[in-house]
Amino acid sequence: MKILIACRRADLRQRLARLVATSQGCAVSAVLDSPQAAAQRHARDPADVVVLGVASEADLACAAELSEDGSDPAVLLACSLDDPLVPHVEQSGVDYVLEHVQPERLRAALHRARPLAIEQRAALLAPGVDGKRRHILCRRRAGLGLIPVDDVRYFVADHKYITVEHDTGEDLIEESLCRLEQEFGPRFLRVHRSALVARDALRGLERDEEGRPHVLIDGSSERLPVSRRRLPAVRRWLRQAATAG
Numbered sequence: 001m002k003i004l005i006a007c008r009r010a011d012l013r014q015r016l017a018r019l020v021a022t023s024q025g026c027a028v029s030a031v032l033d034s035p036q037a038a039a040q041r042h043a044r045d046p047a048d049v050v051v052l053g054v055a056s057e058a059d060l061a062c063a064a065e066l067s068e069d070g071s072d073p074a075v076l077l078a079c080s081l082d083d084p085l086v087p088h089v090e091q092s093g094v095d096y097v098l099e100h101v102q103p104e105r106l107r108a109a110l111h112r113a114r115p116l117a118i119e120q121r122a123a124l125l126a127p128g129v130d131g132k133r134r135h136i137l138c139r140r141r142a143g144l145g146l147i148p149v150d151d152v153r154y155f156v157a158d159h160k161y162i163t164v165e166h167d168t169g170e171d172l173i174e175e176s177l178c179r180l181e182q183e184f185g186p187r188f189l190r191v192h193r194s195a196l197v198a199r200d201a202l203r204g205l206e207r208d209e210e211g212r213p214h215v216l217i218d219g220s221s222e223r224l225p226v227s228r229r230r231l232p233a234v235r236r237w238l239r240q241a242a243t244a245g
Contacts, residue, residue, distance in 0.1 A: 004049070093123065
């Protein structure tokens with residue numbers, strides 16, 4: 001049985017590799033220092049089981065990504081005992097081991113590991129126990145990605161996709177603008193039927209050559225149009241922000 005290990009923590013990575021290497025019927029095919037590299041490595045050199053060290057929501061997304069290309073490996077997660085993600089992992093139903101796992105427990109978990117079911121993938125990517133998402137899931141050429149909500153400057157709807165501009169670039173997502181407004185309303189302001197802008201990114205208003213108002217967005221060269229219906233709310237927010245500042 002070929003085992004691929006991907007984990008950021010050097011001590012946990014080394015312990016897992018050592019235990020797998022001494023487990024009968026198991027062989028370590030690769031040891032990676034980043035869960036993000038697991039999917040590409042598995043595509044080049046398929047493993048029977050991928051052991052992922054998870055310490056963030058991005059790592060959970062990597063686990064879900066492993067079940068997307070049709071050659072699903074079995075997945076086993078590894079966590080620290082005091083990691084706040086442990087309750088979330090437990091609720092997902094995905095098998096996991098802790099950092100001080102005993103050889104017998106690891107061996108049994110490797111043989112018991114299975115590819116993730118759709119329900120398990122959805123559970124891993126679901127909001128945390130507080131019910132609030134801190135990241136937006138997107139698809140990129142290299143696989144799945146997570147955009148921190150705090151880094152988003154605006155959402156713009158265009159047909160079936162929504163463009164998200166954030167601190168490190170731009171991505172497309174398949175979500176409902178209305179749902180995003182309901183979920184993140186306090187953080188974002190609707191400026192147009194097709195656009196939500198982060199309140200703390202709004203820097204002012206300007207008019208184009210035809211007199212139509214557009215918002216100025218901090219860190220962006222984009223000028224998003226403001227509908228007449230939304231203009232009073234935008235002006236009111238800008239006045240409040242100026243007063244607070």
